[in-house]
Amino acid sequence: MAKRKGEAVHGWLVLNKSTGITSTKALSIARRLLNANKAGHAGTLDPLADGVLPLAFGEATKTVPYLVDARKTYRFTVCWGQETSTDDREGPVVRSSDLRPTPEQVLAALPAFIGRVLQVPPAFSAILVDGQRAYDLARDGETVALQPRETDIFRLEVLEVPDADHTVFHMTCGKGTYVRAFARDIGRVLGCFGHVASLTRTSVGPFRLADAITLEKLEESAKDPATTRGLRPLATVLDDIPALAVTDQEASQLRLGRSVLARGRLFLSEGVADDSGAHAVPPVYCRTRSGDPVAIAVFEAGEVKPIRVFNFSH
Numbered sequence: 001m002a003k004r005k006g007e008a009v010h011g012w013l014v015l016n017k018s019t020g021i022t023s024t025k026a027l028s029i030a031r032r033l034l035n036a037n038k039a040g041h042a043g044t045l046d047p048l049a050d051g052v053l054p055l056a057f058g059e060a061t062k063t064v065p066y067l068v069d070a071r072k073t074y075r076f077t078v079c080w081g082q083e084t085s086t087d088d089r090e091g092p093v094v095r096s097s098d099l100r101p102t103p104e105q106v107l108a109a110l111p112a113f114i115g116r117v118l119q120v121p122p123a124f125s126a127i128l129v130d131g132q133r134a135y136d137l138a139r140d141g142e143t144v145a146l147q148p149r150e151t152d153i154f155r156l157e158v159l160e161v162p163d164a165d166h167t168v169f170h171m172t173c174g175k176g177t178y179v180r181a182f183a184r185d186i187g188r189v190l191g192c193f194g195h196v197a198s199l200t201r202t203s204v205g206p207f208r209l210a211d212a213i214t215l216e217k218l219e220e221s222a223k224d225p226a227t228t229r230g231l232r233p234l235a236t237v238l239d240d241i242p243a244l245a246v247t248d249q250e251a252s253q254l255r256l257g258r259s260v261l262a263r264g265r266l267f268l269s270e271g272v273a274d275d276s277g278a279h280a281v282p283p284v285y286c287r288t289r290s291g292d293p294v295a296i297a298v299f300e301a302g303e304v305k306p307i308r309v310f311n312f313s314h
Helices: 023-034 058-068 103-113 134-139 179-189 215-221 234-238 248-255 263-269
Strands: 011-017 039-041 050-057 072-080 082-084 093-096 115-119 149-163 166-173 194-204 243-246 284-288 293-300 303-309
Touching: 011 023, 011 058, 011 215, 011 234, 023 039, 023 050, 023 215, 039 058, 050 058, 058 234, 058 293, 072 179, 082 179, 103 149, 103 179, 115 179, 179 194, 234 284, 234 293, 243 248, 248 284, 248 293, 248 303, 284 303
Parallel strands: 050 194, 082 194, 243 284
Antiparallel strands: 011 050, 039 050, 072 166, 072 194, 082 093, 115 149, 149 166, 284 293, 293 303
């Protein structure tokens, strides 16, 4: 078996991605700087956008799904008067108007976009259509008809109105929300059209922009061993999952992929009702009494069954 290149680096890095670079490229640079043998990111940011891009290294990559579902916040500017093919400033203008909304009209339109809402994703998005990315089809000139999707927008407010052509917003939203789709849709509602002129992601789950590091700063400090020691623990993204302390013997079994008896922990296996009213048993985060990560597990037939095992030996 070929040896994986790089070192065993584990944990989360909060990157402040700059504009003009893809999330994949930013991840590749950070991975090289830390000489990490395994890495992934949670939540793609468009090249136009900047801000929080959480990067997972080593065993932390196994916790990425638990961050992808986290709430996100954005600060962004909508430019009125033009709708573009990409719903941001990079695409050609496809509709235009001389009308400009008043601040009062913008505020009056916001309630319709708050809560559980339906969005048609932008044609230039990473959604798969018959096995191909929507943006690839759109770039080839094909008409991409995407179906509306439900998403959650928890908070939406106007931060400032620098001039008649622009409005700056703040949004708190759930998984799968497209800020570009909001800009397009509110522009249509107001009859003036609109697109995203700039966008900064200010948080993803527990990670905040104030705590993020740029690639430039990371490069400056990458030679310092303290850089990797300063990575956030993988458990940082598991705060919403019940923690379960296990003995060293149980930890050994769980790390081998074996279930252990639930014993007196059945109170955690009673489950909770989800949005549909169905009863679902949530996962638990297993750790030793000294705090070392062991596994993410579920309760099944009176046992604790590991579904993700953490192994820091490689």
